[in-house]
Amino acid sequence: MRKLGNAxxxxxxxxxxxxxxxxxxxxxxxxxxxxxGGISNANWRVRVSGCxxxxxxxxxxxxTEMFIDRNAAHDGSVKAAECGFGAPxxxxxxxxxxxxxxxxxxxxxxxxxxxxxxDVRTNALKALKAFNSQKPLSLTKTxxxxxxEHLQQVEDLGGHNPPDIWWLREQYRLAREALEASxxxxxxxxNDTLAGNFMxxxxxxxxxxxxxxxxxxxxxxxxxxxxxEMFFPPTxxxxxxxxxxxxxxxxxxxxxxxxxxxxxxxxxxxxxxxSQVSKLDFDFHKYGIWKHMRARQMMHDPRWEGWLRTx
Numbered sequence: 154m155r156k157l158g159n160a161x162x163x164x165x166x167x168x169x170x171x172x173x174x175x176x177x178x179x180x181x182x183x184x185x186x187x188x189x190g191g192i193s194n195a196n197w198r199v200r201v202s203g204c205x206x207x208x209x210x211x212x213x214x215x216x217t218e219m220f221i222d223r224n225a226a227h228d229g230s231v232k233a234a235e236c237g238f239g240a241p242x243x244x245x246x247x248x249x250x251x252x253x254x255x256x257x258x259x260x261x262x263x264x265x266x267x268x269x270x271x272d273v274r275t276n277a278l279k280a281l282k283a284f285n286s287q288k289p290l291s292l293t294k295t296x297x298x299x300x301x302e303h304l305q306q307v308e309d310l311g312g313h314n315p316p317d318i319w320w321l322r323e324q325y326r327l328a329r330e331a332l333e334a335s336x337x338x339x340x341x342x343x344n345d346t347l348a349g350n351f352m353x354x355x356x357x358x359x360x361x362x363x364x365x366x367x368x369x370x371x372x373x374x375x376x377x378x379x380x381x382e383m384f385f386p387p388t389x390x391x392x393x394x395x396x397x398x399x400x401x402x403x404x405x406x407x408x409x410x411x412x413x414x415x416x417x418x419x420x421x422x423x424x425x426x427x428s429q430v431s432k433l434d435f436d437f438h439k440y441g442i443w444k445h446m447r448a449r450q451m452m453h454d455p456r457w458e459g460w461l462r463t464x
Contacts, residue, residue, distance in 0.1 A: 155185055157182075164212075168195065168212055171212055181203050182201075182202040183200070185200070188209065193213075193433075194365075196211055197209070197211075207255075208243060211253075215430070216431060216432075220306070223250030224292075225290060227242075227252055228290050229290060229367030232284065232288070232341060233361050239364075240362060241254060259355070261354075262352060263348050263351045263352065263353040263359075265384065267351075272357045273357050273359070276357055280351070281376075285341055288341075289341065290341045292369065296415045297333075299366075300419050303419065307429075311429070312426060312428060313438060324457070328411050328414065328415060338371055340371075341367065342370040343364060346378050349363075373409055376412065377413040377414075390409070394409065403463050407460040407463035410451065414451035417447040421441045421442075424440045425438070428441065
């Protein structure tokens with residue numbers, strides 16, 4: 154761990170500047186080290202002498218203010234902690250959007266491979282449903298709002314659009330019309346259900362982390378994104394849907410699959426924005442191309458028009 158006052162790069166300087174804003178820490182000896190994971194922020198473990206716990210400090214990445222409402226993210230973090238599936242929140246430096254949590258020992262970042270275990274899947278679903286069942290968040294932002302925002306940002310930044318963006322946008326329009334005609338069920342959603350945002354302990358307990366994209370949204374987007382990221386086979390998807398809703402029918406299946414397509418379009422476009430603005434060492438362009446491909450695959454499925462009629 155590096156001692157406070159010995160920053161050697163810009164990221165460490167940003168972290169030390171954040172620590173300077175917590176008066177009670179300045180009278181103690183402070184050490185810190187980076188925490189791996191995350192592609193939007195710099196994450197740190199901070200040890201303060203005299204404190205019984207370490208702290209997890211999340212410093213926003215450059216340019217993320219374009220699509221992250223840090224106050225809404227903090228609201229999500231608080232509600233996750235309140236429902237028993239989030240890390241205890243220590244402090245929020247609102248002016249800088251910096252969140253500070255108690256560092257929870259005994260948990261590790263999960264991987265897609267962990268979700269091959271039925272108990273892990275079931276516990277993750279219970280955690281998601283508990284969060285989805287909380288009181289509304291301060292921010293309502295549907296998948297349609299997200300996609301529209303990113304499409305405009307790509308245009309403004311001169312980012313990459315695939316040659317068939319006109320066709321993808323037409324399928325997006327049809328999906329939006331179908332879902333809005335049917336009606337959205339707006340509940341608190343993480344909107345970022347990657348494996349890395351599920352922490353796991355040795356007893357297969359789940360803790361949810363990273364609520365930067367949290368908003369009131371339709372749960373089929375939440376589930377569609379999660380199922381797509383985990384590459385669950387259809388049998389597992391049906392089991393999880395029945396556990397979540399208490400039943401499975403054609404409408405539920407249709408909304409899930411449309412949600413998958415919209416999730417891939419959302420994140421493909423987000424990636425093209427990040428490719429233009431992020432300083433992190435991550436190939437956002439490649440990630441976006443892959444996500445465009447996934448969206449395209451769903452929209453070319455011969456069942457696509459049937460799903461749109463059924464939602």
